[in-house]
Amino acid sequence: MSDHHSHEAPDELRPESRVVHPPLTEVTGSRPLGVPLHQSHLFAFDTGDALAGAHGGPDGAFFYNRFGNPTVRSLEQAVAGLEGGTGALATASGMGAINTALLALLRAGDHVIAQRSLYGGTVGALTDLTERWGVEVGYVNGDDPAGVAAALRPTTRVLFLETVSNPTTRVTDLPGLIAVAKRAGVVSVVDNTFATPLLCRPIEHGADIVIHSVTKYLGGHSDVLGGIAVFADPALHHRVWRRSLELGASADPFAAWLTLRGMQTLALRVRRQCETALDLAGRLAAHPAVTAVHYPGLPTHPDHDLARRLLPDGHGGVLAFDLAGGREAAAAFTESVRLASLAPSLGDVHTLVLHPASTSHRQLSDEELAAAGIGPGTVRVSVGIEHPEDIWADVRRALAKV
Numbered sequence: 001m002s003d004h005h006s007h008e009a010p011d012e013l014r015p016e017s018r019v020v021h022p023p024l025t026e027v028t029g030s031r032p033l034g035v036p037l038h039q040s041h042l043f044a045f046d047t048g049d050a051l052a053g054a055h056g057g058p059d060g061a062f063f064y065n066r067f068g069n070p071t072v073r074s075l076e077q078a079v080a081g082l083e084g085g086t087g088a089l090a091t092a093s094g095m096g097a098i099n100t101a102l103l104a105l106l107r108a109g110d111h112v113i114a115q116r117s118l119y120g121g122t123v124g125a126l127t128d129l130t131e132r133w134g135v136e137v138g139y140v141n142g143d144d145p146a147g148v149a150a151a152l153r154p155t156t157r158v159l160f161l162e163t164v165s166n167p168t169t170r171v172t173d174l175p176g177l178i179a180v181a182k183r184a185g186v187v188s189v190v191d192n193t194f195a196t197p198l199l200c201r202p203i204e205h206g207a208d209i210v211i212h213s214v215t216k217y218l219g220g221h222s223d224v225l226g227g228i229a230v231f232a233d234p235a236l237h238h239r240v241w242r243r244s245l246e247l248g249a250s251a252d253p254f255a256a257w258l259t260l261r262g263m264q265t266l267a268l269r270v271r272r273q274c275e276t277a278l279d280l281a282g283r284l285a286a287h288p289a290v291t292a293v294h295y296p297g298l299p300t301h302p303d304h305d306l307a308r309r310l311l312p313d314g315h316g317g318v319l320a321f322d323l324a325g326g327r328e329a330a331a332a333f334t335e336s337v338r339l340a341s342l343a344p345s346l347g348d349v350h351t352l353v354l355h356p357a358s359t360s361h362r363q364l365s366d367e368e369l370a371a372a373g374i375g376p377g378t379v380r381v382s383v384g385i386e387h388p389e390d391i392w393a394d395v396r397r398a399l400a401k402v
Helices: 048-056 070-083 094-105 120-133 145-151 174-183 234-247 253-263 266-285 304-310 326-334 366-371 388-401
Strands: 087-091 111-115 136-140 156-162 187-191 209-213 227-231 290-294 318-323 352-354 378-382
Touching (some): 070 227, 087 094, 087 234, 094 209, 120 156, 227 234, 266 290, 326 352, 326 388
Parallel strands (some): 111 136
Antiparallel strands (some): 290 318, 318 378
């Protein structure tokens, strides 16, 4: 007799175990240990009523991939479980998740409060909403709940935050800022890509929506592009899912499958990356060519005490440092590494380096870069899982060229 129920790991498992045991959708008889890949985009029904009923919501029967897919739903359930959400919506990219959420929540004339030092793509999306639809955006510091309270308007609909900012690794006071938004009935959206659900779960601090670029740590192997939004409330999940149908930023089943495969080693990778990043940050801080190191694990970081409370299990695998020689020094460094790669991503098994001012934040003016804490000689490093001594040897050789 066929068994059609969904197999899920026990609720009491810790996150490190849950990533190894994602939910399995549509299991028959025995169950595979690997999540099946359902590449088919079309599903047939025996009755018209059953097909009509499948259109009702994000948890309905599968009929067309833009509305849902078994492999994609396994990913959604897995990440929702890790984040402590009631459901999730997977998308074709991290920006797909950000734009889907924003467009579902906002209309012309609304107001957004966003923290400074956001990812450049997010700033670009907010700027486009301002230019095209008259959505007003005000920026506040990530450590200033009073600033959020002062920025509130009757038209404020969204508070947009990042757990750890890109690339200066400022840690946001999620409990303080979200509490202000919640009292005002404002939806809080937190991009948790840098922290992963293993280091921070913003829903536990009151967040309504949590965003990930699954391209980064969740996938982790530079072979997948994807995003996901996790929801604390089923009604909000349904609202954003409805908007996603028109936008068409749907996740591809193979990308979802690759992400699930990558997530099985997430805990091992993140632990190694956090340890190596802390080691590398300490060594960089003592190097004469480096004028500043931005890593919340260092006691000198302005958010170190907050990071110890908000990120008790590690401070992430991304750090940034400033070179006295400006853009020329940064170019010399990023073009001299050999083990590390000059590439525009993070959270990968490979160590990656980047010059934010000319790449991820290139759309910002010099004044906006300075306001975000990004200098002309700022270099971002996303630490991989290579041996820490090999990473340091590569960085030290490149610094010698500077």
